[in-house]
Amino acid sequence: MELLILGEESSNPAYVETFVATHNYFVDSQTFMTRLMERFYDGDEGKIMDVFRIWIELYVEDFTEENSILFSMFLQDIRTKGDEFLKYATELDGLYNKQRDISEAKRLRLAALLAREAALATHLGLDRPRGGDEEEGTSLPLSEEMVLLKISGLLEKSFSPMAIAQQLAIAEREMFREIPLREYLFTAWSKTNKGEPDRGKQLARLIQRSNKVSFWVATAILTVSSSAKKRTKLIGLFALVGEACLQIQNYQSAMQIYSGLNITPVQRLKPSWKGLSKKHQDAYDRLATFFDNSSNFKNYRDAVKACQAPAIPLLSLILSDLTMIEENDNHLENGELIHFEKMSMIYDTLSILKRLLTTPYTFAGVDPTGGGDVSCGDAEDLAEMVTSLPHVGERELYEFKGDRDKQKVNEYKKAFKAALKARGKPAKK
Secondary structure, three states: HHHHHEEEEOOOHHHHHHHHHHHOOOOOOOHHHHHHHHHHHHOOOOHHHHHHHHHHHHHHHHHHHHHHHHHHHHHHOOOOHHHHHHHHHHHHHHHHHHHHHHHHHHHHHHHHHHHHHHHHHHHHHHOOOOOOOOOOOOOOOOOHHHHHHOOHHHHHHOOOOHHHHHHHHHHHHHHOOOOOOHHHHHHHHHOOOOOOOOOOOOHHHHHHHHHHHHHHHHHHHHHOOOHHHHHHHHHHHHHHHHHHHHHHHHHHHHHHHHHHOOOOOHHHOHHHHOOHHHHHHHHHHHHHOOOOOOOHHHHHHHHHHHHHOEEEEOOOHHHHHHHHHHOOEEEEOOOEEEEEEHHHHHHHHHHHHHHHOOOOOOOOOOOOOEEEEEEEEHHHHHHHHHHHHOOHHHHHHOOOHHHHHHHHHHHHHHHHHHHHHHOOOOOOO
């Protein structure tokens, strides 16, 4: 606390933000708040105000019910100590209420998002138990029968690579912005917290989505047809989508697509890869160069360092960097000193998220097909597809090989027709 208020760096906003962001590593929030209040009464009003402003603006979720009561009592008390203190109390109270309203709006937005995802899963049959046949003669459960219904539209409606990339960016950023920065601390995403079951919950959803995008790409390519030419078209399309993601600085989706193209069941489609045009092969090669892991992903890291918002960073590297940082001790010299260099590294990593995700994407007049008249339904279909990301599991993807390849595709086509028939819809020719 002395370093925060009296140290040489106490007037440096980045220093104060680092201290506030990482205080949980060496003191709990209630103790931190109590000590701030004590220093306020000791005559450090201005600096303490700065600390409270930063804390409320960035981490209002730390103000739990118990901490909120303590904070309210503090504001009530300083209101009675003269006009100068009243000014401080009024400012802090206004900022606190504003941030609480924003936090509540985020909570309601997240609830709506989860409800929409659940409704979409029900609509597509994705919430049904797997394993049983929905109809006699159908070899796949309904949740997988509906996959082809959504994926077939990629070729049939000729969605432009940029339109797909833009919808992916909207979906990714929406999930990123719902994650409190606190979920990135203490490697909460990689362990079970029995005392705090919701800790890391939103971050876990985003990690799960990362895998889904890659499996969606692979599923689309493998189930579209056993024809090498049709698969070539989809491989080329996804290469261009990945490149479009790079253009709009959606590095997260670009990497997911690149990973999907590199899944073994897709990579072994040699005739399809051989049929790629120079344009599509060059797009794929640019993805490979950008995500080259040499020198710790230097090409990607240089791009992120230089880019301006809006942009979506690569989650896997954010988490990897934080994991490496967490391996350092929190204290130095037998626990007597805070390892502030570690805290600074954590803050620097979180700052990437703050810097790039603050500004929203604005894609005015998006035409999903890249030109011409497009129905509202087509745009909705594309948005629904990149939200639901219909796909089959990794194990089943590996069954698309050799003599089984054509058989698997025919099974999906048969199941797809049966699913449409069950819903009273005609199958497309």
